[in-house]
Amino acid sequence: MFKCILCCKDFDNSKKTEEHIFPESIGGNICLWEMCKNCNSHLGKNVDAPMINNFQIEAKRQLLKLSGKKGHIPNPLEDGVLSSDPSQKVKYKFKNGLPDSLYIVPNFKYRQDENGNNTIQIILDKKDEHKLPEILEKIKKRTSKNGKPVEFSNIKKFEGRDENPWMKMTKIFNLYDWQRCVIKIAYEMTYRKLGVNYLYNPIAIRIRELLKKEKIDKTDLEDAKLKGNINLANASFNISFVDDPNCLYVVFLPIDGKLICLVRIFDVFEGFIITDDTCNESFPVDGEIIKIDVINKSKEELKFIDFITQQIKLNEQESI
Numbered sequence: 001m002f003k004c005i006l007c008c009k010d011f012d013n014s015k016k017t018e019e020h021i022f023p024e025s026i027g028g029n030i031c032l033w034e035m036c037k038n039c040n041s042h043l044g045k046n047v048d049a050p051m052i053n054n055f056q057i058e059a060k061r062q063l064l065k066l067s068g069k070k071g072h073i074p075n076p077l078e079d080g081v082l083s084s085d086p087s088q089k090v091k092y093k094f095k096n097g098l099p100d101s102l103y104i105v106p107n108f109k110y111r112q113d114e115n116g117n118n119t120i121q122i123i124l125d126k127k128d129e130h131k132l133p134e135i136l137e138k139i140k141k142r143t144s145k146n147g148k149p150v151e152f153s154n155i156k157k158f159e160g161r162d163e164n165p166w167m168k169m170t171k172i173f174n175l176y177d178w179q180r181c182v183i184k185i186a187y188e189m190t191y192r193k194l195g196v197n198y199l200y201n202p203i204a205i206r207i208r209e210l211l212k213k214e215k216i217d218k219t220d221l222e223d224a225k226l227k228g229n230i231n232l233a234n235a236s237f238n239i240s241f242v243d244d245p246n247c248l249y250v251v252f253l254p255i256d257g258k259l260i261c262l263v264r265i266f267d268v269f270e271g272f273i274i275t276d277d278t279c280n281e282s283f284p285v286d287g288e289i290i291k292i293d294v295i296n297k298s299k300e301e302l303k304f305i306d307f308i309t310q311q312i313k314l315n316e317q318e319s320i
């Protein structure tokens, strides 16, 4: 038997599912198994996905070539329109993880001219010009299916040029969504450290209420009465030892009987919350740092004091 760490119901061991503490799509490689299927898919859909699909995280995933479960690497500049013609879809193509060139998405406009002839206007990116015969063939095939095959009797080509090809796009940021994902990571990492006793901790109970909701707003977050700060990286605090932009970090710091859990997601989001304010001798809590290098797919877990010693030694070598 095991107790699901979200719904706290007891399940048979055969019902265990793999919960990635940091979402797998951003390179998370630390897992828990004490979670039922329902809770796992709820967290995946309502807590992890809004973080993974965040514009800045998508940009980071493109840069670091981090694919999702289906092997897809997101393009954060995919759904724009041309500033001079909002009916024309455009996107940026990426090269080596960085935006490279604006691309005109193929566009078809069907209409009748003044003589009653049907016309098709096909707008293509210059790079796609060679695909035109293939596209015409496809249109012929498709229209012959409904018995009215199109014959192209008069093809005229025009070459246009936008002197000011700006792309416009709208992105919606929901602050609470990604703050909640950081809180989830802190909660699960604390459970991983403290074990099943942590589930009965008053802070853990409040965090679970927050995590169980489908959507959250400011009031939900306030009601959880969590102490800490979660923000864009470098906006709130800057701790020099957790600054590798390609890494995910968790740092545990026990201070004054409280356990502070710091989470950093690349150079995008960071935050800390107090996940336990009842630390005492019964909880053997040490300062600790967990670092996931998503490029090398490696994980390091060190006592905080050992990590600091390591850093000091590295700095000494550099200065020689």
Ligand SMILES: [Zn+2]
Binding pocket: 004, 005, 006, 007, 008, 009, 035, 036, 037, 038, 039, 040
């Ligand atoms: Zn559950």
